[in-house]
Amino acid sequence: MEKVTVDTMVGVLDKRMHRQLKQYLDICARCAICKDACHQYVGTGDFKYLPARRAELIRQVYKKYFTKTGQFVPALYEARDPDDNLLQELYESTYGCTGCRRCMYFCPFSIDTAWIAAVAKGMLIAAGHGNEMLGQLADAAIFKGDSPEMFHDVLVEGFKGIEAELRDETGDDTIEVPVDVKGAEMLYVGLAGSHTIKPAARIFHAAGQSWTLSLYEAANYGLFFGDGEKAKKIAKRFIDEAVELGVKEVVITECGHAYRVAKIFYESWAGEKLPFKVSHILDVIDRFMAEGRLELKPGAIAEPITYHDPCQVGRNGGLYEAPRRIVTAIAADFRDLTPNRAEQWCCGGGGGLVALTDMNDMRLKSGAKKVEQIRATGATVIASPCENCRLQMEDLVNEYDLDLKVMAVMDLVVEAMD
Amino acid sequence: MELYLEITSIWGVYLGIAVFIVGMAWRAYQWATTPRSPVALGMFPKPATGAGRFTKMLKDTFIAPQSAKIEPVMWAFAFLFHIAALAAFVGHLRLVQEFTPLKDMLGTQGMNEFAAWAGGIAGTIMMVAVIFWILRRTFGPYKQLSVPEDYLLLFLLLGVIIMGNHMRFFGIVHSETYMEWFRSLMVFKPEIPAEILATTTGWSLGTHMLFTTLFLIYFPFSKLTHAMGAFAANMTRSE
Amino acid sequence: MSDAPNVDLELDLKGLLCPMPMVKVSQSIKDVPVGGIIRAVATDAGAMADIPAWAKSTGHEVVSALKEGSEFVFLVKRVK
Incomplete structure (x- = not known):
């Protein structure tokens, strides 16, 4: 790879080197506890989707350009220049990341791999390898x-x-x-x-x-x-x-x-x-x-229904209870997914992945955990307040042959208004 | 052996402690002088008050309940290892200052027995944990993810622990002699007691200290800075 | 309509939600030669703004964008 490309990428890393990022890059013990937190790694078994591995690619560049020990004994950290192989893997693992931050939830140091992936995308864009679509x-x-x-x-x-x-x-x-x-x-x-x-x-x-x-x-x-x-x-x-x-x-x-x-x-x-x-x-x-401004019929939704916390609304947005209050008020048979709330599995559709057709195969495989969770409830309706989640779950219905209606919570509310 | 001990158990100790302290301070300085991300990186649930967030940070750091849930075996080894390492560290403080009230209570004989048991258990737990980690890194994704640093640290730790255990289980030198040695270091009049020089324990101590010195020197430049960073990163989680 | 341009590719985007109509047009533009025309039919109202905006920002040309009943019909020309 040309030196100017390497310099550009390193420059982006330097510009975005905030304290938290530095700490994440310095302290990860590579214990791999994050391995089973990631729906993509669990669904595909592909090493490049292991959260710590996604971060490790950036860490290798960091060690080489931002630490004395990495310059002195690069072999110890596998420190290296970004090359075509690194770029290719980085592209797949960071544009593949839905940014759900389930790995961060389980990490003993709360390392935000999605944040590292965001920085990595900045580096890819600077090198002319940003996702075109x-x-x-x-x-x-x-x-x-x-x-x-x-x-x-x-x-x-x-x-x-x-x-x-x-x-x-x-x-x-x-x-x-x-x-x-x-x-x-x-x-x-x-x-x-x-x-x-x-x-x-x-x-x-x-x-x-x-x-x-x-x-x-x-x-x-x-x-x-x-x-x-x-x-x-x-x-x-x-x-x-x-x-x-x-x-x-x-x-x-x-x-x-x-x-x-x-x-x-x-x-x-x-x-x-x-x-x-x-x-x-x-x-x-x-x-x-x-406030009593909206009259909704209790039990208006007769079918068994479940609710999926979108990662950006729940874990990363803090909204767990309001949606459940709404759904339970109008559903006759509400069955929550297990696990739920902060531990909710990502459906696999986040990060813009539903628009990236070249990652379809991985995306559908990564929904395996979600499918398992839904099947365990026996629900025939799933509500979720996120468009990407709904698009993904509709694809999962076809791929895994589920008897399931995917709905927005608002649509249920409208049904209960009539 | 005298030269070996002089290098590892006198100058090594000084060098190791100095590099460790300066290195960790340098690392802390580097972190402190790098600007924080302007964007809040926290996740939910998140306690509403500062005190609540601080308490959660301590819990996340010392107990890591989420990690326990997702990989209980790994968590158990890590948790026990850290407790044992803390116990071993506290035990070694006897070298600095005898735990007089405890000794008065247990008597000299009782104190030595207690130290033998406590040190023996801690040393065994640490050894088992390190061997578990080494084995874990020999297969599958753990192996793929590992870099030489991971093995080097485990190897150094294993050296420290095995030689410590060797002294604990097979040593014939008593704690008073080690105290004499360590206190001579503290007052900068370093001396290796004749009793250590006269026995094979000298080799054990020297090797224990050789690994310890290397471990301390490498510590601030390794992932072990999580000893400090885990607090900061877990605070970020709740910000 | 004798002056209607020759269509090189027909895209049925009915039922697709935003941004998928734009994504499909973008992916298919490489399948027609430079100067070629895609005729795309969508039902999502958002496409009326999205497809022209995509064309402007990528340097392609929307020859026409018409509402026909509940459908939106686009003729998109590959410029480069």
Whole structure:
């Protein structure tokens, strides 16, 4: 590999060398306790997916360029320059990582392998080996944000079409999909397409909530691509919109990573305090129920149902109970997965993997644990507040021949409203 | 043997302790002067208060309940090893200062018996744990993941422990003599007692100290800095 | 419509949710020659913004994007 490429990669590592990263790279004992925490390693048995191994590739470069002992006796640490083999494995193991952080949960030192993978993606991008598809998706999203004049009318027209369909479906002519409403209390950030907009509109309508729909989708392919600047720009689209409309609360739809970006990352990225609260839609529905603003029929869902904690909503977002309160309020037969909450198995669809067709085979194999968990409950419906989880689980239904309906929690709520 | 002991059990001790202290301080300095990630890396559940997070950090570091759940056998060996290592370390503090109240209570004979048992058990546990780890690293993904550093550290530890156990189980020299040797080091008038020189125990002590010196010198440049870093990293988990 | 361009590849993206229509178009663009046209039919409204945005940021060209009933029909030209 050319020296300039090596230097560029090392430069990225240097720029992103924060204290935690340094500690992670210094202290990992390679005990491999993380081995059985990873759904991809467990599902494929492929060494490159062992969490400590993913980090080890970066550690080898770190030892060579950032430690005296690694320079002095490289053999001791297998310290080395990045080469084509390293790049290839790094590409597969870091773009393959869903960022679920289940390995971090079980690690005796709480090493955040997903964070190391994020830095690794930055190094790959600098070397010209970033994932092309995720990069394109991120660029398209940024382009949309940069050219509102080009997309505004098209988008609004689309939303009005959704509103018309909704009025047809419900027979209720007062139901709205409001856009660009200054002074609305909430800005709801959905995903492109009607499936996240329709149920939310019905729920806000039923609760009498003042709201407005964001022009932009919550999804953030900049995060999956591994480019912090792009990720920030993509999130900034709806953050700026919220500031301009003067809303009190930004509500993220049933999407995992977008919630974590808005709730946990954005303020640190931007270095500023946001003038509004950030919530997940299920938090808001839970609040409506507690305030008595949403009448739901208990036991409305008769089939045995289970709930999957998306990693970015649960372990990495802190939302475990609100979704369960909602589901148990409307389900006649709720059966939780084992293990659940912080120990929940990743379904395998995170990290943008559902958009990466070249990793399909691994992705489907990595769902084996999730399938096992679902089968053990005997549930015929699974609800999960994350689009990537739902797409993955729908693929798992086909691949593993499951008798299972995959649903968003909002859709269940709408069923219980009728 | 005199020269061997002079190198390993006098100058080695000074060198080992000095490199260990300076090295660890340097490592701590490096960490402290690297800026923290601006993004919070914590995960949930996360205690709401600072005191709660600190307590959780201590629990995660000393007990590692999550690790126990996912790989109980490995956890048991690691936990017992660390307890035994702590016990062995505390036991060695007798060399610095006799545990007088305990000795008064047990009597000289009783104290030596207690030390024999406690040291023997700790040494055995450590030896079994290290052998387990060496064997674990000889197959499958554990082997694939291992780098020479891992084996070197285990080999050094094994040397320290086996020679320590050798003195404990086969030695004929009593603790008073070791105390005499170690206190001479502490007052910088190093001397190897004649009793050690006169017996084969000298070889055991010298080799025990040779491994200990190498272990201490390498410690700050190895993954063993987890002795400090685990606290910081487990704090990050709850931030 | 005699001036309709020749379509080199038909893509049925009906039922796919965002961003999959964009992903499929992006993957298939390499399957047509430079100057070739893909005709893609999607049902997800988000595609109306996403596919043109993808084309602009990757340097390809959306020849037309029309709503036909509940479907969205795109003609995408490979430029490079």
